[in-house]
Amino acid sequence: MKLHHCVGARSFRPLWALEALDLPYELAMLPFPPRVHAKAYFALNPLGTIPLLEDGGTRMTESAAICEYLAARHGAGGLGVRPEEAEYGRYLNALHFGEATLTFPQTLVLRYGRFEPPERRNPGLVEDYSRWFLSRLKGFGTVLGDRRFVCAGRFTAADISIGYALMLAEFAGLGEQLPDFARTYWEGLKAEPSYARALAAERRAAAAQGVSPVPSPLGG
Secondary structure, eight states: EEEOOTSSSTTTHHHHHHTTTOOOOEEEEEEHHHHHOOOOGGGOOOOOOSOEETTTTEOOOOHHHHHHHHEEEEEEESSSSOTHHHHHHEEEEEEEHHTTTTTHHHHHOOOOOOIGGGGGGHHHHHHHHHHHHHHHHHHHHHHTTTTTSSSTTOOHHHHHHHHHHHHHHHHOOOOOOOOOOHHHHHHHHHTTTTHHHHHHHOOOOOOOOHHEEEOOOGGG
8 A cells, every 4th residue: 555645734644544553555755735846746646636545456535535445444343433333424424524624624724824925815714714613623522522532432533534633723823722622632632652653654754755844734
């Protein structure tokens, strides 16, 4: 298996999943954004986006879907929730909520607050979508309740999906605005050994391949 990755990008989700599942993989690091700084990458992924997972003849480019795939295809039930389990629906909903609801607004915050040229930046949009993200996150607190993990009483790919959205919030400058429940939940996820292994793998690969170690949401 081969994962194409930028430091701190959405591709951290499948990297974390690979480490959680203890699967063998190759990590190919790219400068961010690859569509600008690594144009040869378009030959592998016509979208020019990160991540790209290659697993035999399978190629996937959506981070939450890759986590779902890895858990189902290679996880032996360990990182996923099986259809016959009571919280299968909760698992799928949380897995995709992390990307579709919690990550999307932050991409606009980053784009129009940091990445666009000064003349195209939009403080009003940044403020609106920061509030949008924090409002949806507050709603997630009701869903999470006092659980350590979002579903099935164990660490799953759904936690990875939501966990990355909280990591991104720190990169986006929203960390101080996270509600207490989110901070507690995120600290618990960071205590998972697979999280530290994923960070270490990222650092080693970036150094070995000559890629900046600065997280891509920070302009690395």
